[in-house]
Amino acid sequence: MKDIAKEAGVSTALVSYVINGNEKEKRVGKEIAIKIREIAKKLNYEPNQVAKSLRSGKTYTIGLVIADISNPFFANIARVVEDEARRKGYTVIIGSCDEKADKAWDLIKVLMNRQVDGFIIVASEHSEKQIRHLREKKIPFVLLDRHFPGLNTDFVATDNFKASYDGCEHLIEMGYDKIGLIAYKLDMHHMHERIKGYQSALEENKIEAKKEWLAEVEFENLENEVKRAIDGFLKMENRPEALMFATYGLAINGLRYINELKLKVPDDFAIVSFGQAEIFELYYCPITYLLQPLEDLGVKAVDVLLNKINDKETPLTQVLMKAKLIQQESSKMKVK
8 A cells, every 4th residue: 555655646544545445435536546546456456355354343245145146136236236345345245045034044144154244135035033133133234125114124125015006007007907916925025015006006096906816926836836827817707908927037937828828918918027137128029117226226235234334323224216117018008
């Protein structure tokens, strides 16, 4: 750092602020920060992490526990978290729990043993005990995408009720009044909110929310569960003419089966799905979806966590962000 400071013509303290990602807080000028980073790169500067940890009492690592790394939403949000944390001088260790609370707990214990400074967690069903443990131990954490209303914690999530309401309202505006929803059978707040939003949109538009139009499926054996749900819809005398999928995974399995049955979108089923993925654009009939603000979610989660790491007495931060409906061909106006 002394070498960098000498070449840049600044103090070692100023170099430290920039190298550790604190230039904004310390009001270091943008031009001098860029100059310091360029010199550090030229001199192949590498911080001594052991010395840094001993000095600060931090390891400058964050544990990120996500629900399902195969889901593009979680994979993309993990990248956002990783990039933002790196920009702030932190390394992220990522683990996927496959929607299983026991696997999430194993990951959390391993990461605690590695002395991560805090956690960003996409909670799984029945993981409330784990969250309480972190809270009791005063380990900094923030819940991402999902939270528990009964636990007073920091969280950053999408307003799932509003997003689901908007998706169903859109289908109604397009002329559909028989709308089915395929959701996970989960005792999780975010899924309950997606179901409630769908039901509220129907009720407020004077459409009876028929029980049989809601299919709740198990995460295990997902492909067959979705097939069973769609078969059930097709057997109904008053069957849905539009479908909402509560997650990307449900939509992919549903669209695959609709293709197998040689049904057409939107002629046989108009479609709206949660989540965003390239496959929705590449499908023969581009899929209307609810775009969650994953960039903002990831950046905000890192920001909230680092504030908590630096000051454990920071007041709770609880953020709900809006999803945006991206209308495409799968939900075009119904032909009368």
